[in-house]
Amino acid sequence: MSTTASGVTVKLNTGAEIPLLGFGTVSEHDTETFKLALKAAILDAGYKHIDTAWYYNTEELIGDVLEELSLSNKIKKDEIFITTKVWPCFWNDPETSLNLSLKNLKLEKVDLLLQHWPVCFAKIDDSNGNRIPVPKDSNNNILYDKDGDYLITYKKLLKLKDSGKAKAVGVSNYTVQMLERIIKETGVIPACNQVELHPHLPQLELYNYCSEKGIILEAYSPFGSSGAPNLKIPLIIELAKKYNVSSADIIVNYCIAKKIVVLPRSSNIERIKKGYALINMEKSDVDALDNYGSKNPKRYIKDSWGDNIGFDHWN
Numbered sequence: 126m127s128t129t130a131s132g133v134t135v136k137l138n139t140g141a142e143i144p145l146l147g148f149g150t151v152s153e154h155d156t157e158t159f160k161l162a163l164k165a166a167i168l169d170a171g172y173k174h175i176d177t178a179w180y181y182n183t184e185e186l187i188g189d190v191l192e193e194l195s196l197s198n199k200i201k202k203d204e205i206f207i208t209t210k211v212w213p214c215f216w217n218d219p220e221t222s223l224n225l226s227l228k229n230l231k232l233e234k235v236d237l238l239l240q241h242w243p244v245c246f247a248k249i250d251d252s253n254g255n256r257i258p259v260p261k262d263s264n265n266n267i268l269y270d271k272d273g274d275y276l277i278t279y280k281k282l283l284k285l286k287d288s289g290k291a292k293a294v295g296v297s298n299y300t301v302q303m304l305e306r307i308i309k310e311t312g313v314i315p316a317c318n319q320v321e322l323h324p325h326l327p328q329l330e331l332y333n334y335c336s337e338k339g340i341i342l343e344a345y346s347p348f349g350s351s352g353a354p355n356l357k358i359p360l361i362i363e364l365a366k367k368y369n370v371s372s373a374d375i376i377v378n379y380c381i382a383k384k385i386v387v388l389p390r391s392s393n394i395e396r397i398k399k400g401y402a403l404i405n406m407e408k409s410d411v412d413a414l415d416n417y418g419s420k421n422p423k424r425y426i427k428d429s430w431g432d433n434i435g436f437d438h439w440n
């Protein structure tokens with residue numbers, strides 16, 4: 126096992142290794158800050174995995190950084206595991222989405238392609254011909270496609286894998302019931318399921334199901350998203366003292382101990398350079414964190430379309 130969190134990997138059901146630590150690329154900052162953060166993550170902290178999506182509008186910046194670092198021989202592009210996602214407005218033409226992502230990322234293929242949400246928005250383009258991510262009517266209600274079905278998207282993603290443009294295919298924001306449905310209908314087990322997961326939302330039923338099926342779980346918003354509220358949980362602060370690390374290290378190691386991919390985001394260069402310490406967390410501490418979240422489940426990402434698919438722990 127590596128001594129830094131960025132070096133630890135787990136095997137996907139395709140046989141490929143995925144680094145358990147990935148750099149989250151939702152951005153609240155200007156383009157230069159974003160690029161500097163990504164460069165520090167790759168060059169100083171040794172990140173080998175970037176999690177992005179068409180929806181984040183950061184793919185072109187990521188493509189620029191990868192191109193620059195590879196042209197100056199600082200990295201080889203194929204050393205970095207790249208995940209991108211198909212947003213619900215592309216539910217019926219994920220190939221268009223993937224082609225846009227590949228163009229922006231300046232890549233010929235991605236390591237992992239995810240269906241971003243199991244929902245289907247209407248396909249509406251703006252006057253410049255760009256797809257509207259979340260189409261709404263004049264009353265601000267989201268426009269769903271009444272003929273949409275997330276199973277159709279999954280089947281189309283599997284075809285994209287066959288075409289070689291995505292080395293592996295997975296899903297995001299799926300419940301156990303949805304996973305059961307796509308597996309029953311296609312016979313193909315997705316490589317992973319990316320969901321909100323952290324010590325305040327351990328998702329134990331989903332975790333047990335995915336472990337049994339060999340689906341790698343990926344934890345988004347591990348720190349509780351903007352403002353990082355999870356870092357202030359008293360049990361996490363206590364464990365940080367016990368192991369002499371930071372609260373962020375505890376959350377990252379909670380996921381790593383459970384072989385869950387973890388996708389923290391940061392734009393703070395000093396923190397990024399430091400990376401995350403890899404510790405040997407005792408099972409009783411992992412269990413205590415599971416227990417904490419099971420008793421106090423809390424979801425931070427409350428996009429309204431989550432309502433439509435029956436997400437729980439909404440309040």
Ligand SMILES: NC(=O)C1=CN([C@@H]2O[C@H](COP(=O)(O)OP(=O)(O)OC[C@H]3O[C@@H](n4cnc5c(N)ncnc54)[C@H](O)[C@@H]3O)[C@@H](O)[C@H]2O)C=CC1
Pocket residue numbers: 148149150151152176177241297298319320344345346347348349350351352353356373388389390391392396426
């Ligand atoms: N599949 C999906 O639907 C979703 C995927 N994601 C992915 O997961 C990634 C991470 O999730 P996010 O929601 O972005 O949030 P996060 O849980 O990683 O938290 C980010 C926040 O924590 C702060 N932070 C980071 N390290 C800190 C530290 N050591 N001390 C204090 N504050 C710290 C950052 O400044 C930022 O405000 C995203 O960037 C994206 O790649 C996120 C949301 C949904």
Ligand SMILES: O=C1O[C@H](CO)[C@@H](O)[C@@H]1O
Pocket residue numbers: 151178426428
């Ligand atoms: O991936 C995602 O990021 C945004 C913002 O957190 C969320 O809406 C989406 O699922």
